[in-house]
Amino acid sequence: MAIVTGSRRTRRLRTALAYLALAALVAFFLFPLLWILGLSLKTRAQTFADTPVWLWWPTFEHYADVLFRKDFLKAFLNTLIVSFSAVLLSLCVGVPAAYAFARFPFRGGNALFFSLLVMRMLPPVAVLVPMYVILSDIGLTTTHLSVVLAYTTFSLPLVVWVMRGFFDDLPVEVEECAWIDGATRRQAFQRVVLPLAKPGMVASAILCLQLAWNDFLFAAVLTNNDTQTLPVLMAGFTGGDSGVDWGPMTASGVLVILPVIVFSFMAQKHLVAGLSSGAVKG
Amino acid sequence: MSEISGAAPRPLVGLSEAPAARGLPAAPVGRGLQRAPLDRFFLPLAVGPTFLVMVAVFGLPLLFSLWLALTGWSPQQGLFGGEFVGLANFEDLLSDRVFMASLGVTFGFTAAAVLAQMLLGLGIAMLLNLDLPGMRGFRTALVLPMMVTPIVGALCWKLLLDPNHGVVNHWLGTRIVWLGVPETALVAVWLVNVWHSTPYVALILLAGLRSLPHEPHEAAEIDGASRWQVFRHVTLPLLQPFLLVALLLRTIFEFRAFDNVYAMTGGGPANATMLLSMFTYLTSFVRFDFGLGAAAAWLMLLMSMAMCLVFIAVLRRGGPR
Numbered sequence A: 001m002a003i004v005t006g007s008r009r010t011r012r013l014r015t016a017l018a019y020l021a022l023a024a025l026v027a028f029f030l031f032p033l034l035w036i037l038g039l040s041l042k043t044r045a046q047t048f049a050d051t052p053v054w055l056w057w058p059t060f061e062h063y064a065d066v067l068f069r070k071d072f073l074k075a076f077l078n079t080l081i082v083s084f085s086a087v088l089l090s091l092c093v094g095v096p097a098a099y100a101f102a103r104f105p106f107r108g109g110n111a112l113f114f115s116l117l118v119m120r121m122l123p124p125v126a127v128l129v130p131m132y133v134i135l136s137d138i139g140l141t142t143t144h145l146s147v148v149l150a151y152t153t154f155s156l157p158l159v160v161w162v163m164r165g166f167f168d169d170l171p172v173e174v175e176e177c178a179w180i181d182g183a184t185r186r187q188a189f190q191r192v193v194l195p196l197a198k199p200g201m202v203a204s205a206i207l208c209l210q211l212a213w214n215d216f217l218f219a220a221v222l223t224n225n226d227t228q229t230l231p232v233l234m235a236g237f238t239g240g241d242s243g244v245d246w247g248p249m250t251a252s253g254v255l256v257i258l259p260v261i262v263f264s265f266m267a268q269k270h271l272v273a274g275l276s277s278g279a280v281k282g
Numbered sequence B: 001m002s003e004i005s006g007a008a009p010r011p012l013v014g015l016s017e018a019p020a021a022r023g024l025p026a027a028p029v030g031r032g033l034q035r036a037p038l039d040r041f042f043l044p045l046a047v048g049p050t051f052l053v054m055v056a057v058f059g060l061p062l063l064f065s066l067w068l069a070l071t072g073w074s075p076q077q078g079l080f081g082g083e084f085v086g087l088a089n090f091e092d093l094l095s096d097r098v099f100m101a102s103l104g105v106t107f108g109f110t111a112a113a114v115l116a117q118m119l120l121g122l123g124i125a126m127l128l129n130l131d132l133p134g135m136r137g138f139r140t141a142l143v144l145p146m147m148v149t150p151i152v153g154a155l156c157w158k159l160l161l162d163p164n165h166g167v168v169n170h171w172l173g174t175r176i177v178w179l180g181v182p183e184t185a186l187v188a189v190w191l192v193n194v195w196h197s198t199p200y201v202a203l204i205l206l207a208g209l210r211s212l213p214h215e216p217h218e219a220a221e222i223d224g225a226s227r228w229q230v231f232r233h234v235t236l237p238l239l240q241p242f243l244l245v246a247l248l249l250r251t252i253f254e255f256r257a258f259d260n261v262y263a264m265t266g267g268g269p270a271n272a273t274m275l276l277s278m279f280t281y282l283t284s285f286v287r288f289d290f291g292l293g294a295a296a297a298w299l300m301l302l303m304s305m306a307m308c309l310v311f312i313a314v315l316r317r318g319g320p321r
Helices: A008-040 A061-067 A070-103 A109-121 A124-137 A144-169 A173-180 A185-196 A198-214 A217-222 A230-239 A246-266 A268-275 B017-021 B042-069 B088-094 B097-128 B135-147 B150-160 B167-172 B182-211 B215-222 B227-255 B259-264 B276-285 B290-317
Strands: none
Touching: A008 A246, A008 B097, A008 B135, A008 B150, A008 B182, A061 A070, A061 A246, A070 A109, A070 A144, A070 A185, A070 A198, A070 A230, A070 A246, A070 B042, A109 A144, A109 B042, A109 B290, A124 A144, A124 A217, A124 B042, A124 B276, A124 B290, A144 A198, A144 A217, A144 A268, A144 B042, A173 A185, A185 A198, A185 B042, A198 A246, A198 A268, A217 A230, A217 B259, A217 B276, A230 A246, A230 B150, A230 B259, A246 A268, A246 B135, A246 B150, A268 B182, B042 B290, B088 B097, B088 B290, B097 B135, B097 B182, B097 B227, B097 B276, B135 B182, B150 B182, B150 B259, B182 B227, B182 B259, B215 B227, B227 B290, B259 B276, B276 B290
């Protein structure tokens, strides 16, 4: 919608008001993040000064401290392992299913498809209670595998939903040509469709990675000190109020959110489809 | 282009009939005997693993959870070692003052958070949809919070609201313990949820606004409608399917809110921020009363399931056309 009505003066006034509103919104949405970034670059004395310090020479001592801490590095590694495994598992299992849902409607397919959506929408804590009891009975709690399995409850539906939308948009003629040339369904899927679907797979992988990276609840219950992920480590920081040293805490916080912000911007085009489980494409 | 997908499945085009109809050999159907199992069972092999994973990580746990809810299970017992107690857990739950209060807090919180997110999100989407220079930058800045790990976002706000060294108290010249007083704690958790999740709504609605046809707006303007009238009688009705999707999704997701509350208040003070997720978590994993926890989990499930069914009904009706 362009601003077309009104005289030139009122038009200018409207533009100014729009920018003012946007600036106020940006201040609200961005300030907490910038403040934390600032805190992570302050010395202890500057952080706890009586009046907040606005201009200072940044110190990187907290980052140096955090990056050499064993628990941080271990949690970082754990987060990488479980999020990538969950994404890989969900892609391998979910992409062929999404293709089948998009191209070969079958009896009960719709019910199965929508129950995947339900799986994504139900409260994780409700799935976690029985899952924990079962996993601890077979001795799997505190392993990476248990967290990976738990993450498939949200990443598998996400992959199937986003990829189905992607396959729906892919012209069917592409496979028809392959079939006419004598390719079987599997060959057409493997050699023709999959290469074309690569961008969609990358996007859904990133969306799942984002969810897995950010998850706290499953990891909090299903891991111990050896297998804990970054959000669990961060939650440990928040436990002890003002007594905690804010420097390492904020520096770790920045290091945790940096990768996920980078991923998210890489998949920006698909963000809307991902966060609405494919209900709305962006 | 934006659209609501997931409506009726597209008709089966060109699978078996199309090549044959054109007088071409029907490749995928004809040579059944020579085909490898991978081809003959393509459909079950494609969908089977998803089905199996769903049953394993979702179906079975939920059934087991129903069993748990009907027993007095404790961690020392084997999987099915709990004693069957019928509906006693549900009765306990419904007479538990904390649980009943938590129902109220959850509904109130969900309604307040979703309402604020919808209003603010609509405003942001309208602003970002203006054709002004620099909008890409504003858009990037405004969607940033939803990418932030919720636990870290909550931690940011906890430091801002810190009673002694927080910048909020410094600006206001007060010493309020924001997270230590029931009323302000609930407002603080609400504020953080609005901060974190409004961008979702804004992005969905922005996608919606961009997909709307131009003609109705132009026609209304030519007919002399004021800006408010255009918004009220043209934009809003056209945007309705997107508003509905955003509203339902946010309701479903706020209803299960957990991370912010855990990091900021842990359900306190005086259970003021005890959302249902928090209650279920504490009952199961802190008090280790898994029977009661599973009962609470099942009540939550039933309520979310109802919301999901509404959502699916909306999707299947086809969305914006």
